[in-house]
Amino acid sequence: MRQRLRRVVALCAAVMLAAGCATGRVGKPIPDGDDVAEYVSTKFSSTLERLADDLDDDEPHKSTLRSFMRVGELKSDTTVTAIQVGDPPNRFFKNHSNRYSSDYRDYFLPAGSDVEYVMLGPDYADLAPTPWVSLPYTAQDLGICFWGGYATVCKIFNAVNSSMQNDEMDKTAKSLADGSTELTIGVSLRTFLDERIVVLPDWLVEEIGEALLDKVIDTRLMLDPEGELKEIEMNGLLSANGNEVEIKQHYQVLETPSEHEIPAVPSSDEVTELITEEEVDAFYEGMAEITSSRE
Numbered sequence: 001m002r003q004r005l006r007r008v009v010a011l012c013a014a015v016m017l018a019a020g021c022a023t024g025r026v027g028k029p030i031p032d033g034d035d036v037a038e039y040v041s042t043k044f045s046s047t048l049e050r051l052a053d054d055l056d057d058d059e060p061h062k063s064t065l066r067s068f069m070r071v072g073e074l075k076s077d078t079t080v081t082a083i084q085v086g087d088p089p090n091r092f093f094k095n096h097s098n099r100y101s102s103d104y105r106d107y108f109l110p111a112g113s114d115v116e117y118v119m120l121g122p123d124y125a126d127l128a129p130t131p132w133v134s135l136p137y138t139a140q141d142l143g144i145c146f147w148g149g150y151a152t153v154c155k156i157f158n159a160v161n162s163s164m165q166n167d168e169m170d171k172t173a174k175s176l177a178d179g180s181t182e183l184t185i186g187v188s189l190r191t192f193l194d195e196r197i198v199v200l201p202d203w204l205v206e207e208i209g210e211a212l213l214d215k216v217i218d219t220r221l222m223l224d225p226e227g228e229l230k231e232i233e234m235n236g237l238l239s240a241n242g243n244e245v246e247i248k249q250h251y252q253v254l255e256t257p258s259e260h261e262i263p264a265v266p267s268s269d270e271v272t273e274l275i276t277e278e279e280v281d282a283f284y285e286g287m288a289e290i291t292s293s294r295e
Contacts, residue, residue: 043173043183046227058087062257065152066098068248069198071208075099076198082149083257086111090262093149096121103291107148108263109137117266127286128272135274135283152197153251156232159195160219163187169216179225186216189238189245197234197249211240217247229253 061084068077077098084091088111097103104121116137120127127133139146145154163169169186176182190213192198193205200208217236224230234249274280 040171040173040183043181043223058084058089060085060089060256060258062254062261063153064250064252064254066248066250067152067198068098068246070244070246071200071204072244074204080149080152083261084149085257085259085262088112090259091147091149092262093147095148105287106263108265109147110265113137114140117271119263119266123290124287127283127290130270130272132266132271133274133283134271135280152249153232155195155197156219156234156249156251159187159191159197160185160221162191162195163219180230181223181227183221183223185219185221187219187234189213189215189217189236189247192217192234192247198247207243208245209241209243212238212243212245215240215245 061082063082065080065082066078067080069075078095079098080093080095082091082093090111091109092107094106095104100123102122105124106119106121108117108119110117114137115134118133118135119131120133125131144150163185164171166188169188170184171186172184174182174184189208193200193213215236215238217234217238220231220233220235221229222231230253232249232251234247236245236247238245238247274283
């Protein structure tokens with residue numbers, strides 16, 4: 001994942017420098033013309049490369065991602081809290097609805113394990129006779145972006161990468177008084193959906209219509225004075241031809257977690273083991289049916 005991100009970063013930087021079309025907004029004066037494009041592209045490139053390193057290392061890490069999307073009257077609103085602690089890391093993420101307190105699943109991946117444990121919230125209790133189920137985990141060699149705790153964040157950065165290559169998208173960098181840096185870029189709804197930041201059924205995408213797909217979602221990245229990513233926000237209230245889409249994505253890096261925030265491996269009598277592909281498919285189909293009935 002890190003090498004892939006870096007290749008895209010290098011390409012994006014070259015495209016932006018060649019285009020020379022981005023403008024800069026900073027607390028301190030920035031030279032005009034090509035120097036502005038270079039400043040902005042360098043800030044974006046270093047941020048993306050830093051993210052690749054941060055997500056791929058074994059340092060303790062905790063973050064939240066609030067994900068809200070509304071298409072007409074249909075709404076999706078969840079918060080994912082991702083925690084990793086240890087070397088090699090134990091990984092734990094909580095996927096909780098912000099609309100229904102009983103709608104949640106917590107996923108625990110012990111260090112080096114080929115099994116992931118899922119604790120079922122009340123809405124999913126009928127999927128198994130025990131509070132936990134275990135599933136085969138086969139993504140160890142596929143990179144951290146295939147782990148559910150970071151999957152959507154990686155998709156957001158893929159969308160930013162795609163937008164960096166689009167000369168028509170505004171891109172700015174602003175230095176703040178405390179030494180932090182704010183980067184902004186436009187991301188089209190088409191790119192947002194292509195990267196599957198929020199997954200919609202095909203029939204709903206068709207209802208949105210072409211006119212809305214090229215509307216732009218304002219995206220802001222905040223770096224601390226040391227250049228580390230602290231926050232990402234995507235905000236858009238888009239309308240065309242009587243259709244309306246609202247998007248709010250808010251990713252925040254939190255204080256370093258402790259080992260006490262990671263659960264213990266559940267005892268065998270608390271776990272229903274799902275081993276075969278048929279068992280796993282049936283479990284996810286049941287989960288999807290419950291989740292979709294809430295929209």
